[in-house]
Amino acid sequence: MAIITAHPAIAQLPIRDPHTPGYVTATELPDGVNPSPDVDGNFILGPTHPPAPESTGVPQGTIYHFTMASKDSKIYPGIARDPNTFGTVDPADPARLIVTTSHPAPYSRQVTVYVPKQYVAGTAAPFIVGADGPDNLLFTVLDNLIAEGKVPPMIAISIGNGGGDAQGSQRGLEYDAMNGVYAEFVEKEVLPLVESKCSLRLTRDPSGRATMGGSSGGSCALIMAWYHPELYHRVLTYSGTYVNQQWPYDPSTPHGAWEFHEHLIPEGPVKPLRIWMEVGDQDLFNPNVMRDGMHDWVVANEKMAAALAAKGYSYQFVFARNAGHVDHDVKKQTLAEALEWLWRDYRR
Template identity: 55%
Template structure:
């Protein structure tokens, strides 16, 4: 059983999980169109592309960061676009940005079925989903790490100015500029990136879904403005800032990650980080739902399989086209 879609707060589920029925193709349900295109690093003003030469080591002068020697590496990434059958040409559609999107040639049709079914049942708006592949790698000094773990507005600006205009131009669609009609979603560092997009640009995004969010100190290079990386959110940023109009659905597992690298800074426990995030969101009066899942690990597919449809329904609560 999942957390109720009409309630906020903290919930416990598991240890057994079943895939939600919304993942299945339902005959007679209007089917959205799924297609892909690619972006190249040589066309980007924001991210020319990097990769680490080798695994880094902790900076002996600053245990909160690592010494790395990244080099330039161009990237090509797929952008997978889902356009619902209900989209009306010329109108502005709500949108969902999904991090760690599929590779070129392997679109996620199962996720398209979820959207088809939820939209047809009037549980979410007829949104356009934009699934953006990451820039490569998975550590400090990698392109993915730079994009997702940096605590700044840069990645949201990249999406806003280099991704969304391409989607609109290629598919002759219009995307809403209303932040209440925009959501971001991800897992692990992609989840932290989703929250970061809304935190630094609440004029663009009001809704966030986070699975096993990396609200820990994975940021590189070191930034004195946020010296503890995404750990800063629950350490001081959220508590010291006037509440922002952000609605957050978040999950972490009882066997999630703990110190997966050489750093021993006390800021690499995913469970503690997410517990702290939920606590400070509650204290500051945010609309949030926090799901703690038993008998699972980091970004567990079985958790996503059971919870994602209702997570989407919860996060879109209050949006006019999502009403039953």
């Protein structure tokens, strides 16, 4: 879904209580306090969200920009959904959306790369891949954390999406599809350009590779690592779209990313993943025509936390009070701690 970065729109959405029956048991922290990067588990923040000191300042590393065009991609030639159209619910299956207004269309995307001043030329660097770029806050926070020695000197690769949103769009095809295609696109078409245009080397070690994103970019971050754990072991998500939004329909995962907490995590073997997640108390709830019981972002993230705990995953889950969808204030408060937690066991 589209990212909401300000508070005014969230008043129209229900406010969820983190102590609701069926939600995970969580530790309520004093207002303004983040959970320690040394612990796993479930935590409640808010209602105010002061920015972390690491979220301010101007990055001292180097920022590179380049553009990728759909005509140069062998994996994503480009699609778009007609303006002001969405889709219709399959009368035989309320969990399936039929989209007839999607068609081939060109796109271009921006790629922005942060290289810390501590990077040693010629060495294979750890890195984090982020969706819906550019993410200037990520660059600032990393710059401060690296200088403080709290995370390793790493490259940040912030990739713009191919346009549109949800079913039938290029962004939806990239981020919501339950397969490894987007990770393969990044591996085969984005990372080689990053290495050549920025004159650097990226590690091939999955423990030195992370993914992150918000909303559908968040579910994409987990999808990348889930289907390619040989490429990524670390995942960071804000308001992850762990709901039924996949398109085209795939019978192997009929409920889209809802399948993560419904079947894939509970019934599958534990994968070598480390996962940080956040959701807001006023996050998205049934924002479209599908009434399949699988479009509540808060419930989806609560179910994710429960599924990860039951399987023994290393994870940290933050429930933010007074917060909307991919809430920018919450991100400014928590991103530094989240990155420190995500990388705390990294050994170079």
